[in-house]
Amino acid sequence: MEPYLNKKYVLVSSKHFEDYLxxxxxxxxxxxIALNLKPVQCLTLNEDGTxxxxxxxxxxxxxxTFKSGEEFDEVKxxxxKVKSTITLDGNKMTHIQVEGNGRISKHVREFFHDKLIVTTTAPGLDKTVIREFKLME
Known part of the structure; x- marks a missing residue:
């Protein structure tokens, strides 16, 4: 994951994001409002290994802030409020969120040298959400 640390990626396209919302x-x-935002995403490594x-x-x-593979509390x-687990493996960051009502969302972020592709799936959602981010210069 090291080649993708401290790099900022800005949203350039979304498919089926409104359906997910x-x-x-x-x-x-x-x-x-959410559909018109151009968020920036960034992953960093901290001194303590998180x-x-x-x-x-x-x-x-x-x-x-997370440790790969360990559950933590998150506010989206x-x-x-959800229970989340983020796992890092190669160039992929898999982020699973479980809401109090049992609803689960899975976000797979695949990092490349010039872009980030986020694929979101959820049981009961009949579409796959694909959001593309480009590396900010």
Missing amino acids: TYIGVGYFAKK HTFDFVSPITSSSV PDGV
Whole structure:
């Protein structure tokens, strides 16, 4: 994962993201705002061996610090509290979020030298969400 650390990736395209927002219960106005954001994502390695993943936009930002493979409590940008596990393997970061109601979302971030592809799936969601981020110069 080292070649992709400390690099910022900005959203350039989304497919089926609105369907996912509807699936997780985001309201109409919040959904419209979310669809127009161009968030930046960045992964860093901390001195203690943990990683921090930042999601930054003009409206909302979030940051999680984690140890690969260990469950932790997370508050998503929409305010929902979840139990999360992030696993790093090669150029992939798999982020699983479990809500209190049992709903599960899986976000696989695949890092490349010039882009980041995020694929989101969830049981009960009949579409696969694909969001592409490009490396910021």
